[in-house]
Amino acid sequence: MPILTMLLNGNETSVEIEPGELLADVLRDRLHLIGTKIGCGEGECGACTVLVDGLAVTSCIYPALKAAGRQVTTIEGLQQDGKLHAIQAAFVECTASQCGYCTPGMIMSAYALLNENSNPSVEEIKESISGNLCRCTGYYQIVEAIQLAAQKLAEEGGETS
Amino acid sequence: MNPSVIGHSVSRLDIRTKVKGQRKYPQDFYREGMLHAAVVWGAYPHARIVSIDTSEAEAYQGVITVLTHKDVPVNEYGIITMDQQVLCEDKVRWLGDRLAVVVAETETMAREASKLVSVEYEPLPVTDDPRESMKPGAVLVHENRDSNVLGYMPIRRGDVEAGFAEADVIVEGYYFAPHVEHAYLQPEAGLGYIDDEGRVTVICASQWAYDDVHQMAHALDLPEDRVREIIPAIGGAFGGREDISVQILVALAAYVTRRPVKMIWTREESIRGHGKRHPFYLRYKHGAKQDGTLVAIEAEIIADAGAYASTSMVVLANAASFAAGPYVIPNVHIDAYTVHTNNAVTMAMRGFGATQMPVGYESQMDKLAEALNTDPVELRLMNLYEEGSIAITGNPVTNGIGAKEPLIQAALAAGWKENKGHWRAPVIDPPCQPHLRRGLGVACGYKNVGYSMGFDDTSEAIIELRLREDGSIASALIRSGASEVGQGVSTVLAQIAAETLSIPFERVRMALVDTARVPDAGSSSASRHTYMSGKAVLLACQDALRARDAVLREKSGQMRVEGRALFHGRTMRATTPLDPETGQCEPHIAYTFAAQIALVEVDTETGGVEIIKMWASTNCGKAINPAMVFGQVAGGIHMGVGYALTEHFIQQKGWIKTRTLGEYYIPTVLDMPRELVSIDVEVPDPTGPYGATGIGETTTLPTAPAILNAIHDATGVWITRLPAEPETVWRALHGIQTVV
Numbered sequence: 001m002p003i004l005t006m007l008l009n010g011n012e013t014s015v016e017i018e019p020g021e022l023l024a025d026v027l028r029d030r031l032h033l034i035g036t037k038i039g040c041g042e043g044e045c046g047a048c049t050v051l052v053d054g055l056a057v058t059s060c061i062y063p064a065l066k067a068a069g070r071q072v073t074t075i076e077g078l079q080q081d082g083k084l085h086a087i088q089a090a091f092v093e094c095t096a097s098q099c100g101y102c103t104p105g106m107i108m109s110a111y112a113l114l115n116e117n118s119n120p121s122v123e124e125i126k127e128s129i130s131g132n133l134c135r136c137t138g139y140y141q142i143v144e145a146i147q148l149a150a151q152k153l154a155e156e157g158g159e160t161s
Numbered sequence: 162m163n164p165s166v167i168g169h170s171v172s173r174l175d176i177r178t179k180v181k182g183q184r185k186y187p188q189d190f191y192r193e194g195m196l197h198a199a200v201v202w203g204a205y206p207h208a209r210i211v212s213i214d215t216s217e218a219e220a221y222q223g224v225i226t227v228l229t230h231k232d233v234p235v236n237e238y239g240i241i242t243m244d245q246q247v248l249c250e251d252k253v254r255w256l257g258d259r260l261a262v263v264v265a266e267t268e269t270m271a272r273e274a275s276k277l278v279s280v281e282y283e284p285l286p287v288t289d290d291p292r293e294s295m296k297p298g299a300v301l302v303h304e305n306r307d308s309n310v311l312g313y314m315p316i317r318r319g320d321v322e323a324g325f326a327e328a329d330v331i332v333e334g335y336y337f338a339p340h341v342e343h344a345y346l347q348p349e350a351g352l353g354y355i356d357d358e359g360r361v362t363v364i365c366a367s368q369w370a371y372d373d374v375h376q377m378a379h380a381l382d383l384p385e386d387r388v389r390e391i392i393p394a395i396g397g398a399f400g401g402r403e404d405i406s407v408q409i410l411v412a413l414a415a416y417v418t419r420r421p422v423k424m425i426w427t428r429e430e431s432i433r434g435h436g437k438r439h440p441f442y443l444r445y446k447h448g449a450k451q452d453g454t455l456v457a458i459e460a461e462i463i464a465d466a467g468a469y470a471s472t473s474m475v476v477l478a479n480a481a482s483f484a485a486g487p488y489v490i491p492n493v494h495i496d497a498y499t500v501h502t503n504n505a506v507t508m509a510m511r512g513f514g515a516t517q518m519p520v521g522y523e524s525q526m527d528k529l530a531e532a533l534n535t536d537p538v539e540l541r542l543m544n545l546y547e548e549g550s551i552a553i554t555g556n557p558v559t560n561g562i563g564a565k566e567p568l569i570q571a572a573l574a575a576g577w578k579e580n581k582g583h584w585r586a587p588v589i590d591p592p593c594q595p596h597l598r599r600g601l602g603v604a605c606g607y608k609n610v611g612y613s614m615g616f617d618d619t620s621e622a623i624i625e626l627r628l629r630e631d632g633s634i635a636s637a638l639i640r641s642g643a644s645e646v647g648q649g650v651s652t653v654l655a656q657i658a659a660e661t662l663s664i665p666f667e668r669v670r671m672a673l674v675d676t677a678r679v680p681d682a683g684s685s686s687a688s689r690h691t692y693m694s695g696k697a698v699l700l701a702c703q704d705a706l707r708a709r710d711a712v713l714r715e716k717s718g719q720m721r722v723e724g725r726a727l728f729h730g731r732t733m734r735a736t737t738p739l740d741p742e743t744g745q746c747e748p749h750i751a752y753t754f755a756a757q758i759a760l761v762e763v764d765t766e767t768g769g770v771e772i773i774k775m776w777a778s779t780n781c782g783k784a785i786n787p788a789m790v791f792g793q794v795a796g797g798i799h800m801g802v803g804y805a806l807t808e809h810f811i812q813q814k815g816w817i818k819t820r821t822l823g824e825y826y827i828p829t830v831l832d833m834p835r836e837l838v839s840i841d842v843e844v845p846d847p848t849g850p851y852g853a854t855g856i857g858e859t860t861t862l863p864t865a866p867a868i869l870n871a872i873h874d875a876t877g878v879w880i881t882r883l884p885a886e887p888e889t890v891w892r893a894l895h896g897i898q899t900v901v
Contacts, residue, residue: 034182034189037396038188038348039346039428039822040428042823044821044822044823045822074182075181076181076182079181084177084181091176092176092180093172094788095788095789095791097173097176097179099345099394099396099646100176101186101345101394101396101397102346103182104180126831132830133346133829134346134799135343135346135397135399135800136647136799137792137795137796138792138797138798138799138833139829139833140833141791142830143830
């Protein structure tokens with residue numbers, strides 16, 4: 001079986017996989033990083049969103065071997081020293097999660113956006129999560145949370161990555 | 162004394178683990194030696210099963226066993242009527258029927274082997290339209306019955322002929338409210354295993370753990386205390402997890418193999434395997450006097466029950482009781498039917514029969530307003546319930562009903578002006594392009610809170626207090642079977658407990674739902690937990706405080722006390738079933754009312770509809786957590802927008818054509834109203850905890866009809882079937898009727 005080596009949440013990680021395996025399955029079933037959710041299996045709902053070299057991808061249709069040698073960031077990689085990332089904290093503050101199944105993917109899409117664009121407009125925020133389906137919230141509190149996170153990050157003057 | 166926590170948007174109890182990605186849903190559980198199971202689904206919408214041959218699948222690498230009907234001790238289940246076979250033996254009646262479960266070392270092996278189960282069928286003719294299916298001579302879905310009509314419920318009140326004779330204006334309409342897929346983001350999954358005490362245990366996502374245990378124990382022919390269900394996080398439910406999905410299958414697989422067995426449905430299996438919201442065909446006739454007073458209503462409502470009963474009878478009873486809307490109408494003639502077909506089973510979904518009706522009755526109200534040249538807000542306010550008004554089922558509607566207040570507040574917020582009881586709609590800004598039209602639409606909706614029509618609705622709760630030496634409360638633990646489907650029930654119950662115990666919210670925790678450890682709270686349905694389980698928790702807290710006071714009095718030095726309460730809804734209002742001939746009854750324990758106004762822009766070139774703004778006004782009784790109320794309102798509007806404009810579940814002759822989320826279009830962030838104004842109305846329900854009532858469902862009721870009425874206001878055309886997709890709107894704009 002091939003060995004996939006990637007820089008996963010900042011740590012070099014090697015794992016034995018089947019040739020055709022998808023990144024979401026490797027993360028979940030082999031590495032038990034269950035924060036990456038599978039909602040549709042066709043890249044439609046965005047629950048499985050992770051970052052590969054800084055770009056948001058739907059890991060349920062992303063061949064795992066394509067991630068070889070790349071930087072992969074999952075929801076588990078956002079916290080630092082046990083402290084919530086500003087986006088996560090803003091989701092808490094804005095009650096931007098209900099059932100929570102879309103939440104990690106939603107946060108990862110927002111994370112990819114804010115890495116690229118520290119001061120996004122509401123339209124840009126909506127565009128960035130338009131590939132993430134949520135059946136509970138109606139999205140308003142999610143958009144609000146991403147706006148708040150952008151503001152907090154700007155105040156901190158820090159980088160998001 | 163601590164400041165009140167009721168009315169404050171405290172952080173949800175579960176939200177930190179959710180944003181960290183640590184919250185575990187059923188598919189996130191892994192166990193040593195775990196096997197995987199896959200379903201063999203029926204291959205026809207309607208067919209006799211001639212033979213099932215599992216030998217080739219059993220010989221496949223890694224396969225442990227292939228389970229069929231022969232392996233199910235008591236091969237039947239169903240939430241009200243046990244009319245479904247766990248694994249079909251003789252016949253399949255819809256594409257969601259299951260024939261076998263393949264258990265193997267890996268999921269891939271199980272899925273590959275499932276393709277090798279060979280089933281010989283004799284296909285049967287399919288019945289797929291309830292209006293045809295109800296006629297004598299139709300193909301029978303259940304061949305041992307006389308008819309496909311599962312239920313008929315009439316409502317008769319007053320003298321409808323005299324009522325119409327008295328009417329100055331009569332309007333008629335025929336409407337279609339279609340199937341809706343729940344489309345919760347987390348597909349069905351479960352893990353079955355034998356626990357340390359030898360109990361068959363299932364970890365799954367369910368709205369009602371105790372009812373699942375009842376059905377699992379029945380199918381496995383075990384005492385109920387030998388079966389256990391644990392509910393970790395649930396990825397949305399909306400009614401779709403009230404019926405059994407994977408539970409009995411993984412329980413059976415674990416029971417037979419004595420090993421942990423996991424089953425995860427793909428999205429396609431999820432859409433195929435669980436039921437849908439009932440489609441209803443709605444024929445309405447309303448009569449009113451020149452001054453706007455409603456005098457008579459005649460309606461025929463026909464629901465597609467799909468292949469099995471599920472909760473169709475109760476949905477129909479609800480639909481019948483809400484068929485006239487929240488309006489006083491003295492003369493009533495309603496015939497309601499629910500009819501079997503070979504379409505998808507239909508079941509609970511956000512509103513439970515109360516969601517489809519306003520598609521009809523709120524269109525009718527706008528038609529009347531137009532015919533009478535009256536403002537639609539004014540016409541509604543003239544006829545809406547007041548405290549003590551008599552419903553079409555003959556009962557007075559009481560207990561702080563707050564039916565008018567949501568509409569008044571929504572209308573004022575949207576710019577309506579009132580002068581001596583006369584209402585005037587605002588003048589709206591014209592659109593920026595000549596091919597665009599703008600319009601405003603109003604709709605109201607109402608529904609029950611708690612189980613209705615004679616069902617003894619109960620919720621039980623236990624409160625455990627840890628005491629300090631001085632008898633003050635160090636912490637409280639709530640034990641309740643209330644499923645946290647995402648609506649926020651655990652947080653609401655913790656707020657009620659903190660308030661009742663006068664302790665900070667942070668000191669209250671909620672136990673995991675586990676039938677071995679928590680009492681039965683009933684289902685996360687009927688918008689009932691804030692009201693029912695809120696009341697149970699409040700009473701259990703009072704009981705715990707009494708126990709604590711006894712400890713202090715007796716100076717026993719005890720550090721833990723427990724309070725317990727079993728709350729019966731009937732102590733607030735005893736309900737009765739619909740009278741079989743007249744439908745007259747005391748239908749519901751409590752009520753919830755909402756009104757919404759939509760501002761839409763219709764593109765006359767494409768038929769596309771964009772929602773510019775919505776005003777949503779919801780009577781919560783008391784908004785215990787305003788941020789979570791907003792979440793329910795916005796989520797309800799999301800589903801209403803999908804219902805109105807985008808969600809189209811297609812079946813043809815029983816074959817499911819809509820199989821994925823790519824084909825079933827739930828609104829994205831870009832499809833939502835650009836702006837949403839949400840108003841919490843707080844006319845208290847004196848019977849609810851701290852005056853609160855449930856709102857989970859009512860928030861979705863007015864959305865679709867408000868959008869339809871706004872499309873009419875913008876363009877002059879009536880859209881009578883959902884969804885109002887661009888093609889449907891375009892056709893209507895060009896005078897082409899879309900056949901209902």
